[in-house]
Amino acid sequence: MIRRATPDDVPVILAMIGELAAYEREPQAARATGPQLEEALFGPQPAAFALIAEAGGAPVGFALWFRNFSxxxxxxxxxLEDLYVRPEARGDGHGKALLAALAEICVARGYERFEWSVLDWNEPSIGLYRSIGARPMDEWTVFRLTGEALHDLAATSRVNGA
Structure with a gap:
């Protein structure tokens, strides 16, 4: 079963974010807190949204996403920022069900793109994505600006009150 996340799901989503970070070999990078996640998902102006995959009434996976614009x-x-299914539930169709639910949201709302990134060594996920018709954007490279470099660039801004 796939359902929309509720505020009661914040602790389990946070736990699965930690599990995902460990799987992606960066456990130290997952620093989000429960209050941050609750504000982002359920605050007055949600910045992100989440779906929960359940099996036997227990959460076994989640998808966290936000709107972009073309x-x-x-x-x-x-x-799609994060897609995660707990190891004991992998292979049971939960990942594909979460992707299908997000595709349904796109179609119902008239959204024309559904995008995400995947680590190039994550062959099981890449296989799933290819099986549903997703194709890699081979000519594109993801860039990220963080930490000191982000602050240094911000210091050069000429915008007042950004």
Whole structure:
């Protein structure tokens, strides 16, 4: 079963974020707190949304996503930030069910794109994504600006009150 997350799910989502970070070999990078996650998902202006996969009434996975926007199509899309299924529930179709639920959201809302990133060594996930018709954006490279470099660039801004 796939359902929308509720505020009661914040602790389990936070736990699964930690599990995902460990799987992706960066456990120290998962620093989000429960209050931050609750504000982002359920605050007055949600910045992100989440779905929960359940088996036997227990959460076994989640998808956390937010809207993006394409200037080329003039429409919103979905960017999947995290997709995670606990090891004991993998292979039972929960990941595909979460992806299908997000595809349904896209179609129902007229969104034309559903995008995400995957680590190049994560062959099981890549296999799943290819099996549903997703294709890699081989000519694109993801860039990230964080830490000191982010602050250094921000210090050069000429915008007042950004």
């Amino acid at each position: 200037t080329w199509t003039g429409t919103h899309g979905v960017y």
